[in-house]
Amino acid sequence: MRPQSLAVILASVLALLALPATADTSKPTPSAKELIAQSKPNEWRTPDPNNLLYMQLPQGRVVIELAPDFTPLHAANIRTLVREHYFDGLAIIRVQDNFVTQWGDPNDDDSGDKSKIKPLGHAKRTLPPEYTRAIDPKLPWTSLPDGDVYAPQVGFTEGFPAGRDPATGREWLLHCYGMVGVARDVAPDSGNGSSLYTVIGQAPRQIDRNLAIAGRVIEGMQYLSALPRGTGPLGFYTQAAQRVPILSVKLAADLPPAQREQLQVLRTDSATFAALVDAKRNRHDTFYTLPAGKVGVCNIDVPVRTQPASSGAR
Amino acid sequence: MRPQSLAVILASVLALLALPATADTSKPTPSAKELIAQSKPNEWRTPDPNNLLYMQLPQGRVVIELAPDFTPLHAANIRTLVREHYFDGLAIIRVQDNFVTQWGDPNDDDSGDKSKIKPLGHAKRTLPPEYTRAIDPKLPWTSLPDGDVYAPQVGFTEGFPAGRDPATGREWLLHCYGMVGVARDVAPDSGNGSSLYTVIGQAPRQIDRNLAIAGRVIEGMQYLSALPRGTGPLGFYTQAAQRVPILSVKLAADLPPAQREQLQVLRTDSATFAALVDAKRNRHDTFYTLPAGKVGVCNIDVPVRTQPASSGAR
Numbered sequence: 001m002r003p004q005s006l007a008v009i010l011a012s013v014l015a016l017l018a019l020p021a022t023a024d025t026s027k028p029t030p031s032a033k034e035l036i037a038q039s040k041p042n043e044w045r046t047p048d049p050n051n052l053l054y055m056q057l058p059q060g061r062v063v064i065e066l067a068p069d070f071t072p073l074h075a076a077n078i079r080t081l082v083r084e085h086y087f088d089g090l091a092i093i094r095v096q097d098n099f100v101t102q103w104g105d106p107n108d109d110d111s112g113d114k115s116k117i118k119p120l121g122h123a124k125r126t127l128p129p130e131y132t133r134a135i136d137p138k139l140p141w142t143s144l145p146d147g148d149v150y151a152p153q154v155g156f157t158e159g160f161p162a163g164r165d166p167a168t169g170r171e172w173l174l175h176c177y178g179m180v181g182v183a184r185d186v187a188p189d190s191g192n193g194s195s196l197y198t199v200i201g202q203a204p205r206q207i208d209r210n211l212a213i214a215g216r217v218i219e220g221m222q223y224l225s226a227l228p229r230g231t232g233p234l235g236f237y238t239q240a241a242q243r244v245p246i247l248s249v250k251l252a253a254d255l256p257p258a259q260r261e262q263l264q265v266l267r268t269d270s271a272t273f274a275a276l277v278d279a280k281r282n283r284h285d286t287f288y289t290l291p292a293g294k295v296g297v298c299n300i301d302v303p304v305r306t307q308p309a310s311s312g313a314r
Numbered sequence: 315m316r317p318q319s320l321a322v323i324l325a326s327v328l329a330l331l332a333l334p335a336t337a338d339t340s341k342p343t344p345s346a347k348e349l350i351a352q353s354k355p356n357e358w359r360t361p362d363p364n365n366l367l368y369m370q371l372p373q374g375r376v377v378i379e380l381a382p383d384f385t386p387l388h389a390a391n392i393r394t395l396v397r398e399h400y401f402d403g404l405a406i407i408r409v410q411d412n413f414v415t416q417w418g419d420p421n422d423d424d425s426g427d428k429s430k431i432k433p434l435g436h437a438k439r440t441l442p443p444e445y446t447r448a449i450d451p452k453l454p455w456t457s458l459p460d461g462d463v464y465a466p467q468v469g470f471t472e473g474f475p476a477g478r479d480p481a482t483g484r485e486w487l488l489h490c491y492g493m494v495g496v497a498r499d500v501a502p503d504s505g506n507g508s509s510l511y512t513v514i515g516q517a518p519r520q521i522d523r524n525l526a527i528a529g530r531v532i533e534g535m536q537y538l539s540a541l542p543r544g545t546g547p548l549g550f551y552t553q554a555a556q557r558v559p560i561l562s563v564k565l566a567a568d569l570p571p572a573q574r575e576q577l578q579v580l581r582t583d584s585a586t587f588a589a590l591v592d593a594k595r596n597r598h599d600t601f602y603t604l605p606a607g608k609v610g611v612c613n614i615d616v617p618v619r620t621q622p623a624s625s626g627a628r
Contacts, residue, residue, distance in 0.1 A: 095540070097535060097536045097539055097540070098491050098492075098535070098539070131604075146463055147461070147463050148463065149460055149461050149462065149463070149608050149609070149610045150606055150608055150610070176516070177412050177515055177516045178412075186600050186601050188603070200515075201491055201514075201515065201516075201539075202490070202491045202515075202516055202517055202610075202612050202613060203516055203613075204613065205606065205610060205613065206594060206595075206597060206606040206609060206613060207602065208606070209604050210601070210602045210603065210604050221411060221412070222411045222542075222543040225411055225412070225515075225543075226409070226411070226540055226541060226542050226543050227540060228536075228540050229536040229539075229540050280520060281520075283520060286500050287500050287524070288521065288524045289502070289524065290445075290523050290524050292464055292519065292520040292522070294463050294464055295463070295520060296463045296464070296516075296519060298516050299516060299517075299518065299519065299520060
């Protein structure tokens with residue numbers, strides 16, 4: 001390959017083209033970067049600081065947006081745990097390849113010292129499952145008409161991938177890459193947010209509706225996905241030295257505004273998001289000559305950016 | 315959570331239950347481990363050593379099975395490159411989160427020293443694309459009836475996930491986790507196997523049929539998926555020190571039999587594979603109370619094991 005070949009390949013890999021199904025495929029259309037550059041300030045939202053967790057690892061900061069419209073009791077319990085510094089000093093305890101990275105109390109494990117299990121403080125020990133919720137017509141819903149293997153309907157709501165079943169009237173968040181779920185014991189009410197996991201491989205959609213989803217990693221995913229895989233059963237780290245310490249988890253709302261990340265998430269009910277989805281669906285350029293024509297719900301990235309200095313969007 | 319809770323969660327996560335759609339869901343059925351333990355020796359195949367690459371990294375060995383029934387010219391060219399030690403001393407040059415890890419010649423990049431590009435020796439510089447092939451009724455085909463967003467038909471052939479389109483009479487391998495593709499320049503014939511990539515995130519199925527797939531990582535995937543993400547555009551490493559050196563790539567057939575890995579791959583047209591697929595589709599146990607009822611083609615693992623000492627399977 002010629003020296004420039006890799007750059008060309010890579011530019012093409014990101015080149016998402018906004019072509020309607022009947023588009024003129026003879027000319028490439030703007031890339032994702034270009035579509036985002038053309039977006040309007042009001043297409044972006046600044047997440048509520050009451051829903052933003054900052055998890056500080058030695059490698060860097062992970063930012064998680066909670067999803068209280070889907071898992072309100074879990075969001076409240078996690079906020080309580082965070083405010084009582086429950087997570088500070090705990091660790092990443094499990095990294096299973098092509099599945100999940102999980103964090104929590106290392107002593108809350110077979111090999112742990114039960115006498116040292118960290119108390120949950122004022123947080124609840126059990127919570128109603130919150131795996132699904134009644135479809136709420138007041139919540140935004142951006143339908144993805146491309147179909148899905150697992151759910152009757154899929155789409156996006158408030159920045160999160162979601163599924164719906166009109167037959168049951170229920171909706172739920174999906175286990176796509178970067179989504180954050182609530183580990184639990186066998187009993188459905190045994191999850192309380194003290195141990196969380198995020199998806200680091202192919203979306204394990206078969207576990208949808210069997211676990212509560214607390215939110216999504218919107219920044220720093222690479223600090224969770226690139227960790228050495230655990231060599232114990234199911235990817236647990238077998239030695240304390242392998243675990244990545246959690247220096248602290250804080251709620252953005254508890255920090256002075258000047259110390260908060262200036263992150264914005266593209267609204268999933270915006271025109272630019274629709275253009276990005278269609279671009280991915282019908283991508284066609286000098287490199288990719290055969291557009292897929294369809295796009296999977298977990299193949300769609302919801303863009304996050306640092307708020308431009310000139311932006312007035314809230 | 316109680317001390318045993320994580321173990322219970324984890325055991326459940328792997329517990330794939332072999333239930334037909336109308337099964338009695340009141341009792342859990344054997345786990346994947348149990349199903350595999352009950353498999354027969356002739357349900358396993360030992361890959362042809364002419365199709366097995368051993369890529370030695372400082373962290374460990376990656377084993378790749380080539381797919382010459384789908385990409386025969388690429389397999390032949392890669393064998394030529396390997397036998398002339400082309401890859402020895404090259405490097406992992408790119409790790410893009412939720413997409414691919416790519417390896418090849420660091421100098422074949424914008425920041426590389428063009429004067430030091432490694433020559434391809436007797437290998438061909440260009441190859442016909444081999445993105446798809448005519449459906450061959452002589453190749454094994456295990457259909458997955460669960461549907462797919464991207465392809466009219468999906469299933470497995472010779473251990474690889476594949477798609478088919480009866481309208482065009484073509485079939486092709488899928489960009490599922492761990493599949494190995496051929497990087498190329500813009501021209502469709504510019505891929506030659508000197509730079510390869512593997513999928514380390516959600517299957518980027520939108521690039522199916524736009525790139526040749528050379529095979530699948532059957533061992534050591536964690537050495538490619540857990541690497542630090544590159545901080546350059548599209549995940550390229552920006553400094554030489556970040557790159558992981560490739561110590562050597564060898565063809566198993568070129569090693570004495572005693573030095574070969576004793577790996578076996580479960581036949582994807584075997585009864586045990588069918589039971590595993592159905593178990594994943596209809597999984598139901600004390601932990602997972604709601605079976606998905608469907609399974610995505612890229613959610614199915616094709617088991618690999620070290621040949622048991624007592625096994626007579628070839």
